[in-house]
Amino acid sequence: MIKYLGSKRTLLPHILRAVGVGAAPGALVADLFSGTSRVGHALKGAGYRVVANDHNRYAHALATCYVQADAERWAGRAAAILADLERLPGRPGYFTATFCEAARFLHPENGERVDAIREAIATMGAEPELEAILLVALMEAADRVDSTAGLQMAYMKRWAPRALKPLRLRLPALLPRPAAGPCRAHCADAEALAPDIEAELAYLDPPYNQHSYLGNYHVWETLVRWDKPETYGVARKRVDVRTRRSAFNGRRSIGPALARIVGALRCPTLVVSFNDEGWVERAELEAMLRARRPHLEVIEIPYDRYVGARIGIHNPRGEKVGTVGRLRNVEYLYVSSERRLSLSAAVPVEAVP
Ligand SMILES: C[S@@+](CC[C@H](N)C(=O)[O-])C[C@H]1O[C@@H](n2cnc3c(N)ncnc32)[C@H](O)[C@@H]1O
Numbered sequence: 001m002i003k004y005l006g007s008k009r010t011l012l013p014h015i016l017r018a019v020g021v022g023a024a025p026g027a028l029v030a031d032l033f034s035g036t037s038r039v040g041h042a043l044k045g046a047g048y049r050v051v052a053n054d055h056n057r058y059a060h061a062l063a064t065c066y067v068q069a070d071a072e073r074w075a076g077r078a079a080a081i082l083a084d085l086e087r088l089p090g091r092p093g094y095f096t097a098t099f100c101e102a103a104r105f106l107h108p109e110n111g112e113r114v115d116a117i118r119e120a121i122a123t124m125g126a127e128p129e130l131e132a133i134l135l136v137a138l139m140e141a142a143d144r145v146d147s148t149a150g151l152q153m154a155y156m157k158r159w160a161p162r163a164l165k166p167l168r169l170r171l172p173a174l175l176p177r178p179a180a181g182p183c184r185a186h187c188a189d190a191e192a193l194a195p196d197i198e199a200e201l202a203y204l205d206p207p208y209n210q211h212s213y214l215g216n217y218h219v220w221e222t223l224v225r226w227d228k229p230e231t232y233g234v235a236r237k238r239v240d241v242r243t244r245r246s247a248f249n250g251r252r253s254i255g256p257a258l259a260r261i262v263g264a265l266r267c268p269t270l271v272v273s274f275n276d277e278g279w280v281e282r283a284e285l286e287a288m289l290r291a292r293r294p295h296l297e298v299i300e301i302p303y304d305r306y307v308g309a310r311i312g313i314h315n316p317r318g319e320k321v322g323t324v325g326r327l328r329n330v331e332y333l334y335v336s337s338e339r340r341l342s343l344s345a346a347v348p349v350e351a352v353p
Helices: 012-022 038-045 057-068 071-086 094-102 108-124 128-144 190-196 218-225 254-264 282-292 307-311
Strands: 028-031 049-053 184-186 201-204 269-275 295-304 328-337
Touching: 012 038, 012 201, 012 269, 012 295, 012 328, 028 038, 038 049, 038 057, 049 057, 057 128, 057 184, 057 218, 071 108, 071 128, 094 108, 094 218, 108 128, 128 218, 190 254, 201 254, 254 282, 269 282, 282 295, 282 328
Parallel strands: 028 049, 028 201, 049 184, 201 269
Antiparallel strands: 269 328, 295 328
């Protein structure tokens, strides 16, 4: 899966345990800020019926591939198409000019292959689930040979060693449909979607500060949309990064937006991820959760900060600027329910490998 700020890869066992307290496998569970869809994928693998959502299109492609699409339906066809796409010769176009020449996110030889493969996918007219699988295969292949520290605000001054390797397509790890029924992926603002969600449990993992996911992953957004937008700045960001905002990136708007979602969801139990760098204070979040669901347990998980924090802060010329703060954080999982739940009695739910 792609490198992603705030990805819950290492927290999956804790999240599965917390979800298992409020909902048994087979239940309907919603993930309103799905990002890479690692959480939804693990829940689907554990037998839950999952509804995933994210407002960015690249994340919707990831959720359509990893949560909605079922392996038994698509794996064979997708593998055959990927084998054909892998053989296409490079053909320079928008992607190469914008992200490999004007900027240096990928080596131009890989950029030319991205252009050729993306144009072929665009002309194929594939069903939405199949198209999402092909786009995710391409996004992940490009991510493995990128020349960044994980964010698309800047790129390395010299090519990262992996950027000189050839781009290779792999079939994403699709999962079979759970016995309980199909899973779904939405692409909506979480606040707009929340009143329509009626599920046993909802998992909430919103952004917690000013860093916009669209700005940090604009190359994937453009790759998935393939709308070849006007761009600006050294990083060649799409112009709509300036106008497409999330309430969760505003210091004043984040608390009220989260409170509205917590109030609107028709789910007896919520599991909320938040960490000690977030703009909502622990006491405020606890009061917000207790207002609708009186029973609350909090799991504290210390973890290493995002790799970018360890590498340091660099300007567009690759020079180190500024200072790096602490390297360890505490991640909190708030389990908030209408009924009394016992985390200590939790039976661990198996994650897929
Ligand atoms: C912390 S990340 C989620 C990470 C995810 N749990 C994972 O493991 O990859 C937050 C996600 O919320 C999405 N997002 C931000 N504002 C949103 C909004 N208003 N509605 C829906 N999604 C939003 C971002 O695109 C981002 O993918």
